[in-house]
Amino acid sequence: MLTPNGVVAALAGDTNLKPVVQIVELRGVNVNGAGVTRGERFRAVVSDGTTTSSALFAAQLSDRARSGALRRGSIVQLSEYVINDVGPRRIIVILNLEVLIEECEIIGSPTTLSETGFPNSNPMRVEQFNGAPQYGLMAGNSPNTTARPTDNGPVFQRSMTGNSSNFATRPNDNKVPVFQPTVQPAYRPAPNYKNHGSIMKNEAPARIIPISALNPYQGRWAIKARVTAKGDIRRYHNAKGDGKVFSFDLLDSDGGEIRVTCFNALLDRFYKVVEVGKVYVVSRGNLRPAQKNYNHLNSEWEIVLENGSTVELCPDEDSSIPTQRFDFRPINEIEDAQNNAILDIIGVVTSVNPCTTIQRKNGMETQKRTMNLKDMSGRSVEVTMWGDFCNREGSHLQEMVERGTFPVLAIKAGKVSDFSGKSVSTISSTQLFINPDSAEAHRLRQWFDGGGRDASTQSISRDITPASSRNEIRKTVAQIKDDGLGMGDKPDWITVKATVISFKNDNFCYTACPNMIGDRQCNKKVTKGTTGNWTCDKCDREFQECDYRYLMQLQIQDHTGTTSVTAFQEAGQELLGCSARELYTLKEREDPRFADTMLDCLFQDYLLRLKVKEESYGDERRVKITVAKVEKVDPSGESKFLLDLISRSSALH
Template structure:
């Protein structure tokens, strides 16, 4: 199939100014003649890292010129949707001047097809090396003084009127910032703003706050300290757009930020911040949502964006931080989505106290929440997280329609520790590290008595016996601590609340075995729900009503094999040192996965070994 390119478009783009919004927002049929990666060398081993950039040469059949590909389109390169001689419909782009050079950025495109050869015989429009960038044409009716002010300037001296005018026309894309540039201005929206916090270090005390700035090319985190923080904090507001210049660009400290950018901005005393009333084409916030079901694929302490229906929420409660011994306020939200999973999300501090739902079951979008492994999977707000109720985005409208039509009657599954998670010490069951019980016991016995940290093991074993005397305990429905019966009601000392009845939670001890030996394991509520396939309330009710049926449940739950992740730790009981094996994860066997693991084992040197000689020696012996 032959394609008709839009002849003359490259010439229009070559002479366009950043204000030609109609030209940059209209579709154009062009051909890619070349595609070259220009990212930094240290990132070459990591495809599509935030620093990866691609330069493209575009042709309209008559002329060709160079442009840059926006980083959100990098996947189209790695997946080979666009390559040399690909014909595209360029639907949106932007134009900026960087260090007196024109920078065209492709923002949105659609692939029309793939050609084998170049269409036409185009010639170059790009200026020769060393030549100046074309001067943007002045707007009609503007005086000559304004025309001069609109031209880019390489001077770093203070020229208030001229520099401000230039900043309003020739701003720099966020994705193009780097520590090697000093004279830049960005036009960006504040999508997140932290509280003004006090900090204390060996050097002294101070204040800081941070904001997330976003334009159509990407986002970046900016931080201000001490006097600068006090000056800029009331000036920067969430949702508003600003021109920001004269900040220092540094490598990002990923430990403190979940923003997808290799760099961050340090706002300094000479930093200029000016509100912009022109907000065209600047997004309010960008999300990359994962479903609640997909949380089981994410590692502990990673961050993600989620959107869900608020099913229920708790009152504000207080806990004592183990690290700082301070009282912390928290509130638990239960979210559901159309994957028919539910998850608990924790709000902290002022967010917990100030939370009020807009309606009975609002749609809430969260950006940058942290993944935890409590009860299988949980979520928590952190300093850089944002929460928006009923956002005006397609995902929100779709979720609202689903819930109102059928979702409010759906049954939702929680993450109860049955998934196979990975990451970190104790992060998940690891098949390559599975140990038989005897080997595991020998290693655990070598744990020093002074060692306080647990040691994690992965193993496969069969349940042989379950102690049925104390299978569960009466718990508080808020904090899960043990409650005490007082005059027909149940009181939680920790929460200082009284309940008409308790919620029972499993606390189990059971024996397991494999061909090498036997051990006793301990497990809590999530483990019991997997083993019995029933809630603890139901099992306790059966136990109190019918001993025969209860014993039958215990018997049916035995002689089943599971994969376990264990937490082995030495403790003392009656002045005797012993090893306790607590179950952190329990996974029912996936027989397809087990067979694939055996087939993989057969391909190893052990699986290819000839055991005939060993068998003969054992027989003759």
């Protein structure tokens, strides 16, 4: 039933043999220091009825061991495995197997192999008979076996009791009988390489294995995979000094994904070599646990390339490796997703807002653009693009929507946010695919063109439930005063549907200091001196050029009243659709587009996100209202809000 000498043959390097062995021990082990979790691996001891060896199950077999399909006593056939040297030990890493019998009594009285992977910690002696290598048992494995020295090394003798057909003689002076197993396993001698003779340990090319089979017990490995994403070069500073790093993601034919990272000199070596979409063979590198806060791929490991690592381009295209792997979630499932979750979504782009510039908490400015996606689940979601996405894919998407072409957009690795409902944002590892050639995209296109365009959807990106916190509740202009908003210790955040009815044309922006203080821009008001330069009192410096930032005083109105609000840089750009510098330039040139831009925002309905807080001005205290976000009213979404409001009011009565 079990393959005679199957364990010994496997450990000798015959990975073409598919031995039938028995699992005599099985236990879960922790390989990343995080405790025994669903990421655990399973270690086993396998037997061929005579000898045993340590074995490690690859990650894809963990569920079978965890479920009990593999257990102590199971008889299995090893269909795919590799041999790893871990210090003095040799371990069988099982990549795939077939369960022949789930459980039976332990067969025979197998002997435990030593740390070298061979009996009694002495290397196995391989004897040649008729030109073929044979396995010989070592002294100590049998009470009738002894060793005697010869000119060419030890010869293992055994008394002639028993069946003499089990013995072969080796030519020597005394014709000493040598033990020969009754049944020999299939075994191939080590291959020869040009100019090297028989290969030595670790000189043979590494065997290509699936990404899912990678584990820290492997001494040598190689994977063949396609680059699906390539990050930008990032620079950092720590206790060791300055450095630089970049990463790229790999996908193999089995759907396994893993991230590869290169630092400093390795970056210089591989950054220009790696191209998105190309297939490479990557070998040698340090495996470390994946940092799941930043790495969304399905592997529990990351690869850090080292000096001995290689990244070799495969000249022939491998069609078995897909160009990208998606795990799409319907938009309605995003409602239940955790904050900061990383996921893939696909939908039809129904609207794209103009690009704006905002200031981050660290004082640096960045580009921001929002759009809306809908799918067949009856829900829509707001997607925020940051940085280069705004001018790259964002501009293209806006042009397509303005032409009446509503593209399908696939988002790989979008980040979920629960601010004001659920929304999705791009991060550094996000990828956007416009009208991808996939089955999901074709189904969405057919649905949208066949009537989905006019299908009603509910946005999950604006919280309108009665249980919303106060800072998310819709208010009217009159309620700002009637409810005493802004009088508390903290500001009140509300949303008002209102119309902009007037603003001051002359003072829509101010001249700002462009000086960078650390990673923040000063932005204090500067004045022009007699020399023609701009002077900042805070920085005590002069500048040839200044920056321009919005500072707009607006009058807004709804059906309950009118109030004054202030719109700063970000809100001003969202309202007018261009930067303060661009608008100021149009005004200086007396370009008619200046008046058109200013007038376009008047008498339009907006959803205004307002910050309401009482502040002191000298001896006077008054409520100041600041516009934090501007969004054009979506008639469909507003209708759903009103219907929901009516429904809730009716239920209360």
